[in-house]
Amino acid sequence: MTDSIAEVKPDEQFTAFLGEGRFMIQRGVDTGTYVFFPRAVAPVTGENLEWVEASGLGTVYSTTVVRKRPPEPSLNVALIDLAEGPRMMSRVEGIDPADVRIGMAVRARIIEAEDGPLIVFVPASNLDGKDPA
Amino acid sequence: MTSALFPRGKTAIVGVGTFGTGRAPGYEPHDIAAIAARNALLEAGLTFADVDGLFYTNSADTFGGGTSFAQYLGIQPKVIDNSRPGGNVFETWLERAAWLLDAGLINCALIAFGSNQASASGKLSRTSQPWPYEARYQPINPVSSYALATARHMHEFGTTKDQLGEVAVAARQWAMLNPEAFKRDPMTLDDYRASRLVSDPLSVLDCCLVTDGGAAIVMTRADRAADLKAKPIKVLSAASGTTHHNISTMPDLTRTALAECSARAYAAAGVGPQDIDVVELYDAFTINTILFLEDLGFCPKGEGGRFVEGGAIAPGGRLPVNTNGGGLSCTHPGMYGLFTIIEAVRQLRGECGSRQVADARTAIAQGNGGVLSAQALAILAND
Numbered sequence: 045m046t047d048s049i050a051e052v053k054p055d056e057q058f059t060a061f062l063g064e065g066r067f068m069i070q071r072g073v074d075t076g077t078y079v080f081f082p083r084a085v086a087p088v089t090g091e092n093l094e095w096v097e098a099s100g101l102g103t104v105y106s107t108t109v110v111r112k113r114p115p116e117p118s119l120n121v122a123l124i125d126l127a128e129g130p131r132m133m134s135r136v137e138g139i140d141p142a143d144v145r146i147g148m149a150v151r152a153r154i155i156e157a158e159d160g161p162l163i164v165f166v167p168a169s170n171l172d173g174k175d176p177a
Numbered sequence: 178m179t180s181a182l183f184p185r186g187k188t189a190i191v192g193v194g195t196f197g198t199g200r201a202p203g204y205e206p207h208d209i210a211a212i213a214a215r216n217a218l219l220e221a222g223l224t225f226a227d228v229d230g231l232f233y234t235n236s237a238d239t240f241g242g243g244t245s246f247a248q249y250l251g252i253q254p255k256v257i258d259n260s261r262p263g264g265n266v267f268e269t270w271l272e273r274a275a276w277l278l279d280a281g282l283i284n285c286a287l288i289a290f291g292s293n294q295a296s297a298s299g300k301l302s303r304t305s306q307p308w309p310y311e312a313r314y315q316p317i318n319p320v321s322s323y324a325l326a327t328a329r330h331m332h333e334f335g336t337t338k339d340q341l342g343e344v345a346v347a348a349r350q351w352a353m354l355n356p357e358a359f360k361r362d363p364m365t366l367d368d369y370r371a372s373r374l375v376s377d378p379l380s381v382l383d384c385c386l387v388t389d390g391g392a393a394i395v396m397t398r399a400d401r402a403a404d405l406k407a408k409p410i411k412v413l414s415a416a417s418g419t420t421h422h423n424i425s426t427m428p429d430l431t432r433t434a435l436a437e438c439s440a441r442a443y444a445a446a447g448v449g450p451q452d453i454d455v456v457e458l459y460d461a462f463t464i465n466t467i468l469f470l471e472d473l474g475f476c477p478k479g480e481g482g483r484f485v486e487g488g489a490i491a492p493g494g495r496l497p498v499n500t501n502g503g504g505l506s507c508t509h510p511g512m513y514g515l516f517t518i519i520e521a522v523r524q525l526r527g528e529c530g531s532r533q534v535a536d537a538r539t540a541i542a543q544g545n546g547g548v549l550s551a552q553a554l555a556i557l558a559n560d
Binding site: 055105106111121123131132133142146157 | 311314
């Protein structure tokens with residue numbers, strides 16, 4: 045589904061989509077290659093980009109636990125390979141941060157963080173996992 | 178143009194200097210770098226006035242850091258380079274200086290760095306802007322980025338926590354032989370295992386030190402070098418490469434740009450890993466040593482953890498690696514890349530006392546920048 049050409053302010057558009065509860069990534073109009081993070085033109089080819097809805101499906105490429113001083117809870121930080129191809133940093137919620145495994149199937153959800161809407165992931169097997177949008 | 182055209186052996190390092198490599202309270206970054214630079218030039222019998230190519234950065238660098246340091250030294254160089262891809266920049270500057278010297282654009286290159294990060298803030302100096310596509314997830318950078326690379330290496334190749342520990346223990350054993358090293362108390366594998374996790378699987382003892390420190394090297398063409406005071410160390414080749422800036426865009430977290438640029442450097446130098454006597458790597462974290470040994474061809478990809486087992490890179494092991502104690506145990510003033518060159522030069526000159534590698538003739542000095550983002554190496558020889 046094509047929404048708009050990323051003519052200007054790709055960061056702002058990405059954030060605006062998130063505010064609407066939509067996880068949008070970009071795709072090159074010539075090669076169809078998916079792109080994340082948001083840009084004004086495509087990497088490598090320089091082609092124009094269009095916004096498309098991400099499937100929200102992904103796989104954990106790598107994971108770490110950022111250890112906090114108790115009682116503050118430790119935090120997961122993970123790299124997620126999106127089903128469309130691009131990789132992004134995020135975190136996996138809904139399980140203990142140390143139980144996140146490389147290769148784990150995950151799905152995106154948008155949460156309301158202190159600084160605005162944020163994409164996180166939950167294990168695809170989690171019954172609590174909501175659709176990304 | 179291909180890297181085979183690198184001016185092999187046509188330039189030399191004719192002086193090296195350090196200053197304040199543990200703590201240097203009361204000194205500003207320029208002060209520390211200037212004293213290290215004076216010391217490096219003294220070795221060659223030169224002064225600031227001889228420098229016409231200046232390559233400089235420091236722990237508090239801003240726009241104009243290079244011209245600001247030239248002003249401090251009282252010189253007007255023809256070339257000033259103040260680029261800052263990360264801690265690899267010193268090997269990259271060595272590469273560029275060799276080309277500029279060989280082309281005749283400059284006659285005397287000074288590459289210098291100064292940092293007061295430990296005395297000023299007690300933390301690694303941070304000059305890059307946080308990137309929202311990562312920062313909002315609150316990684317502790319740079320540790321978490323390297324932790325992600327470590328976790329992936331463990332997953333793909335079975336690398337173990339104890340193998341990371343071997344790297345830390347080997348670095349400490351070398352540091353104990355180096356009077357200039359900051360951490361010289363004994364450390365065992367059990368000490369390592371007891372070390373607190375910071376960002377899994379990396380613990381405190383997987384991470385480099387936070388110190389002050391300045392360093393400098395001086396380069397000239399090899400013909401002029403022969404007339405100077407110190408024994409010249411020839412630059413056989415140098416090469417640089419980059420793959421990404423932020424860790425989430427690194428194509429393969431187990432393979433750095435060093436794999437590609439080391440092949441170019443070996444080809445230009447006409448040597449291979451089997452010809453290298455001493456290896457000085459930028460060990461910001463223990464995984465670095467493992468990754469870089471692989472990417473430099475000392476073992477196949479994925480074998481780095483097994484390669485370092487059994488004290489193989491410690492004093493008396495089969496390959497001398499980070500003979501000053503490295504960023505893990507000698508010094509890490511925020512950008513460590515210049516110190517690998519200096520230790521390589523000192524080993525090739527044969528002035529390393531109880532840590533001296535016997536009959537060292539060729540060495541690699543490697544630099545790493547960002548979060549495995551930018552890589553560079555120099556291959557040096559003493560004849």
